Amino acid sequence: MALLEGKVAIVTGGGRGIGRAHALALAAEGATVVVNDLGEAEFGGEGQSNSGPADEVAQAIVAAGGRAVADTTDISDWDGAGAVVRAALESFGRLDIVVNNAAISRFGPIDVISRLDWERTIAVNLTGTAALSHWAAAHWRETGPEPGRRIVNTSSAVGLIPWPGNPMYTASKAGVAALTISCALDLAELGVRVNALAPAARTRVSATVAPDLMKPVEEGFDRMAPENVAAVATYLASPLCPYTGRVFGILGDDLTVFDGWTVSRHLNNAERRWTPQDLQAALADVPLQQEVTAQAIPGVEAAASPPKEVLEALAALEKA
DSSP states (O other), rough: OOOTTTTTEEEEETHHHHHHHHHHHHHHHHHEEEEEEEOOOOOOSSSSSOOOHHHHHHHHHHHHOOOOEOOOOOOTTTHHHHHHHHHHHHHHHHHOOOOOOOOOOOOOTTTTOOOOHHHHHHIIIIIIIHHHHHHHHHHHHHHOOOOTEEEEEOOOOOOOOOOSOOHHHHHHHHHHHHHHHHHHHGGGGGGEEEEEEEOOOOOHHHHHHTTTTTTOOSSOOOOTOOOOOOHHHHHHHTTTTTOOOOOOEEETEEEEEEEEOOOOOOOOOOOOOOOOHHHHHTTTTTTSSSOOOOOSSSTOOOOOESOOHHHHHHHHHHOO
């Protein structure tokens, strides 16, 4: 019997890239799929919308003997996200799995980005994830506890180990990671396991940012194939996964498990309020950089934040 036989899943951003791979992989394991994709022409979340991407994936699933419908609801609208849940219930009578994959990305440092850049990125990446999770969980609470429910969110390594040049995307994906843990705590009583992916694969965004790295390989293992990510999403959506509230990184065949922020030092001031001078002395041996465990991001041997050159630039300015 297929892993997901009898399950109904929603996949947002399911018309292209990683989302498309998710939808096809879930269907291959027996799930019925609502393929949600607004179909915007541009990867930055602009341009004319169309149903083509969602329709194509839904038709591919049906042609392979599965069941699927296309949906073009804008999940960044809180109430609109409820329509996706209703579509699943009206079409198939139940909902078991939510894969929050839809995302956009815009680039620029905090002093360059616009209010629209910020608001649209947060709306799609973070609010969209929260909104669809809200409506799915509200339905599950109304129907009562039942085992086998799953939410799979999409965070990012840059949300957990921030990089420069994209503050709104970084913030949104950090928010998704925290939201994942919070929802896992809240929804366990309803039989819901909530986990997140931090994927690296070939998408419209990554192909634009790193075109050489993202080229398909002619032979051998394609590390950047979206299907590598979909395999992990299928595991997280299946009865085989015992985890909840965890974030898993995946690049090719490299799987990582993120443990989030940890406390590296605890200092006590003997029931006296800290002064700036006290803090200067107490923190004197705390490294300026936050060390990151080697291989926390697949393919990156070691990292630290902020990078050495950032600290050197600040020190040079302060000495001038």
